Amino acid sequence: MARWAGPELNRFGKDGVVPAMTQTHSDYRLSQLDQLEAESIHIFREVAAEFEKPVLMFSGGKDSIVMMRLAEKAFYPAKIPFPVLQVDTGYDFPEVLATRDNWVNRLGVKLVVASVEQAIKDGIVVDDGKTSRNRLQIGTLLNALEEGGFTAAFGGGRRDEEKARAKERVYSHRDEFGQWDPKMQRPELWSLYNGRIHEGEHMRIFPISNWTELDIWDYIGREGIEIPSIYFSHQRRVFERDGMLLTESEHNPLRDGEVAQERTVRFRTVGDLTLTGCVESTASTIQQIIEEVAIARVTERGATRGDDRFSEAAMEDRKKEGYF
Amino acid sequence: MANTPHKRPMDLLRFATAGSVDDGKSTLIGRLLLDSKAIFEDQLEAVEATSSAKGYDYTDLALLTDGLRSEREQGITIDVAYRYFATPNRKFIIADTPGHVQYTRNMVTGASTANLGLVLVDARQGLTEQSRRHAVILSLLRVPHLVLAVNKMDLVDYSEEVYDEIHEEFTQFATKLNVPDLEVIPISALQGDNVVTRSENMPWYSGPTLMHHLENVHVASDRDLVDVRFPVQYVIRPKSDEFHDFRGYAGQVAGGVLKPGDEVVVLPSGMTSKISRIDLFDNEIAEAFPPMSVTVHLDDDVDVSRGDMIARVNNAPTPSQDIDAMVCWMTTTPLQPRQKLAIKHTTRTGRALVKDISYRLDVNTLHRDQETKELGVNEIGRVQLRTTVPLLVDPYSKNRTTGSFILIDEATGVTVGAGMING
Numbered sequence: 002m003a004r005w006a007g008p009e010l011n012r013f014g015k016d017g018v019v020p021a022m023t024q025t026h027s028d029y030r031l032s033q034l035d036q037l038e039a040e041s042i043h044i045f046r047e048v049a050a051e052f053e054k055p056v057l058m059f060s061g062g063k064d065s066i067v068m069m070r071l072a073e074k075a076f077y078p079a080k081i082p083f084p085v086l087q088v089d090t091g092y093d094f095p096e097v098l099a100t101r102d103n104w105v106n107r108l109g110v111k112l113v114v115a116s117v118e119q120a121i122k123d124g125i126v127v128d129d130g131k132t133s134r135n136r137l138q139i140g141t142l143l144n145a146l147e148e149g150g151f152t153a154a155f156g157g158g159r160r161d162e163e164k165a166r167a168k169e170r171v172y173s174h175r176d177e178f179g180q181w182d183p184k185m186q187r188p189e190l191w192s193l194y195n196g197r198i199h200e201g202e203h204m205r206i207f208p209i210s211n212w213t214e215l216d217i218w219d220y221i222g223r224e225g226i227e228i229p230s231i232y233f234s235h236q237r238r239v240f241e242r243d244g245m246l247l248t249e250s251e252h253n254p255l256r257d258g259e260v261a262q263e264r265t266v267r268f269r270t271v272g273d274l275t276l277t278g279c280v281e282s283t284a285s286t287i288q289q290i291i292e293e294v295a296i297a298r299v300t301e302r303g304a305t306r307g308d309d310r311f312s313e314a315a316m317e318d319r320k321k322e323g324y325f
Numbered sequence: 326m327a328n329t330p331h332k333r334p335m336d337l338l339r340f341a342t343a344g345s346v347d348d349g350k351s352t353l354i355g356r357l358l359l360d361s362k363a364i365f366e367d368q369l370e371a372v373e374a375t376s377s378a379k380g381y382d383y384t385d386l387a388l389l390t391d392g393l394r395s396e397r398e399q400g401i402t403i404d405v406a407y408r409y410f411a412t413p414n415r416k417f418i419i420a421d422t423p424g425h426v427q428y429t430r431n432m433v434t435g436a437s438t439a440n441l442g443l444v445l446v447d448a449r450q451g452l453t454e455q456s457r458r459h460a461v462i463l464s465l466l467r468v469p470h471l472v473l474a475v476n477k478m479d480l481v482d483y484s485e486e487v488y489d490e491i492h493e494e495f496t497q498f499a500t501k502l503n504v505p506d507l508e509v510i511p512i513s514a515l516q517g518d519n520v521v522t523r524s525e526n527m528p529w530y531s532g533p534t535l536m537h538h539l540e541n542v543h544v545a546s547d548r549d550l551v552d553v554r555f556p557v558q559y560v561i562r563p564k565s566d567e568f569h570d571f572r573g574y575a576g577q578v579a580g581g582v583l584k585p586g587d588e589v590v591v592l593p594s595g596m597t598s599k600i601s602r603i604d605l606f607d608n609e610i611a612e613a614f615p616p617m618s619v620t621v622h623l624d625d626d627v628d629v630s631r632g633d634m635i636a637r638v639n640n641a642p643t644p645s646q647d648i649d650a651m652v653c654w655m656t657t658t659p660l661q662p663r664q665k666l667a668i669k670h671t672t673r674t675g676r677a678l679v680k681d682i683s684y685r686l687d688v689n690t691l692h693r694d695q696e697t698k699e700l701g702v703n704e705i706g707r708v709q710l711r712t713t714v715p716l717l718v719d720p721y722s723k724n725r726t727t728g729s730f731i732l733i734d735e736a737t738g739v740t741v742g743a744g745m746i747n748g
């Protein structure tokens with residue numbers, strides 16, 4: 002077997018003198034954020050090495066921006082070796098689309114846009130007027146993955162977001178219908194990921210599974226990277242619906258009794274603007290956001306996502322169908 | 326609040342729960358999260374509403390982690406839930422695992438990356454076959470720290486005798502296992518005794534609360550900083566004008582400290598070279614150590630590709646096609662001699678033939694059964710494999726990364742076995 006030579010003498014230099022370099026990490030410890038970064042980069046490289054056609058699902062939100070940053074680091078100075086896919090609901094915040102374009106241009110990656118409007122026109126999904134755009138995204142996304150022949154799709158889901166997500170593997174297997182079977186997940190041991198799939202199936206990959214909302218903000222602050230301006234405090238015309246503050250917009254006509262007024266707000270998550278609420282906030286720097294998140298008493302999804310509020314298992318059900 | 330900047334933790338501890346069904350693992354995690362104020366109002370409200378709708382007298386804290394519909398319906402955990410919380414000094418990643426024997430594979434999943442295993446027993450029942458099985462698995466997985474939480478002390482009148490008895494029984498059992506560090510804590514997950522706050526019901530107990538122990542257990546020294554192991558994951562070749570000759574070997578350090586100037590050997594070819602540079606993104610760094618993900622450059626134009634390993638000339642793993650390992654089997658079709666499977670070890674993939682199963686381990690008695698030549702689902706045994714490609718292995722006891730592998734069913738693509746190499 003291996004020869005266990007014991008501590009290598011040359012680690013301490015020839016005459017037992019500790020070279021200056023060793024002192025840079027006298028205790029060889031990585032901060033927890035650096036550990037998370039290292040784990041995520043490992044996952045990106047593993048997928049790029051083992052899958053024929055990966056794609057990164059990019060919403061322009063803070064989580065997918067952190068994913069982009071990690072992918073950038075994983076392959077630097079080469080370009081990210083896979084395209085980026087965005088599902089355009091038609092109801093996206095313009096600030097988010099602007100940030101998306103800046104990122105895509107800076108990194109020189111290919112952008113594939115799957116439009117819900119187009120999917121409705123092509124009869125891929127049916128808009129019955131009752132189904133939310135969020136739900137129509139599922140069919141649009143699955144169709145785009147199939148058309149592109151993508152075998153692995155990176156998602157920015159974090160396990161701290163929601164209790165069904167807390168259950169999901171880093172490599173999450175999807176059958177030919179794009180479905181997730183939470184009761185039959187593959188064992189996932191150590192950092193030995195199993196990427197085997199059959200024809201027509203694909204794998205969802207969650208490289209930032211172990212990051213929390215605060216880790217994301219910490220990292221954005223540390224890296225000094227661009228995020229959409231709507232995460233920071235700004236003036237906006239909003240109205241109250243179901244206990245949430247929603248943006249006044251032509252896509253979201255006011256109902257009886259609803260009045261729009263200008264408030265000082267920011268967003269904790271970004272999604273379909275007809276469903277994504279904002280919170281009143283004066284936080285205009287990353288540090289102020291971190292302070293605010295650290296004392297928040299409500300989860301980011303509970304506070305601001307109409308799509309998760311319908312039932313206790315709303316997220317699990319959407320995930321089974323193939324949601325992000 | 327406004328003028329004290331929020332302090333973010335530097336340290337990370339991963340721990341996994343273990344123990345029989347209904348011993349209170351999920352309740353304990355719920356309690357830990359609640360008492361350390363990591364539960365949000367909307368989460369607690371949802372759980373309170375479900376509890377009262379079900380007619381419970383108290384809030385079922387297990388609902389905070391049992392996130393799947395079928396788990397809530399059946400009142401048991403089926404798959405691992407990962408939960409997170411932080412104190413000013415440490416971030417915790419919790420894997421709340423299922424106790425049911427049918428879902429042992431999910432327990433193994435949660436425990437494989439843990440620094441600390443938290444085994445619960447119900448004070449009324451003492452050790453069960455399942456608590457022993459989980460303790461054996463934690464010890465095989467070399468989870469370096471173990472806590473035995475004697476739970477439901479409220480149901481045994483907070484009796485010191487009951488605690489002593491279980492403490493004694495477990496300590497006896499643990500002497501036959503590999504348990505470098507053990508702490509035994511009497512708690513009530515439901516009432517909160519000794520979880521975050523010290524119990525007034527057990528004045529006879531003078532040890533730490535669970536939370537105190539989790540915050541202070543020393544984990545930094547659990548890594549191997551001596552034996553250099555760098556499995557190559559990916560070769561970076563930009564093919565751009567600016568970085569025309571760039572050729573970097575990307576991977577995550579699995580052991581030791583790498584530095585520019587180090588003489589290294591590339592396995593399995595055995596070619597030697599020297600590290601010319603180490604990159605972390607766009608920075609050149611002076612040294613790389615576990616678990617950093619970096620890019621290594623070598624002096625000479627040696628042929629290196631994914632699946633190769635960079636090590637030191639006088640300290641390298643031996644390429645081997647004959648593997649002797651403890652295997653946890655995780656599927657209903659038994660593992661048998663002559664069976665062929667796919668194997669993944671670090672960044673190397675090949676095929677493996679089962680040559681022999683030398684014994685099956687009885688998790689209750691630790692008896693080695695040499696008669697049964699197969700491993701059923703959730704069983705553990707010693708297995709000899711012959712692989713199509715040489716693997717660059719270390720004993721699992723020396724390195725959890727280069728000493729572990731998974732077995733994959735080639736027809737279904739499912740992970741069916743977890744292996745820990747002997748040596």
Ligand SMILES: Nc1nc2c(ncn2[C@@H]2O[C@H](COP(=O)(O)OP(=O)(O)OP(=O)(O)O)[C@@H](O)[C@H]2O)c(=O)[nH]1
Nearest residue numbers: 346347348349350351352401402424477513514515
């Ligand atoms: N009286 C009392 N009851 C407890 C205590 N801890 C847990 N329980 C109860 O024991 C039952 C099972 O608890 P769970 O937390 O679901 O058990 P578990 O270990 O997670 O079970 P599995 O995940 O299915 O293996 C629940 O009804 C809890 O309320 C305790 O300290 N005292």
Ligand SMILES: [Mg+2]
Nearest residue numbers: 350351401402
């Ligand atoms: Mg449980």
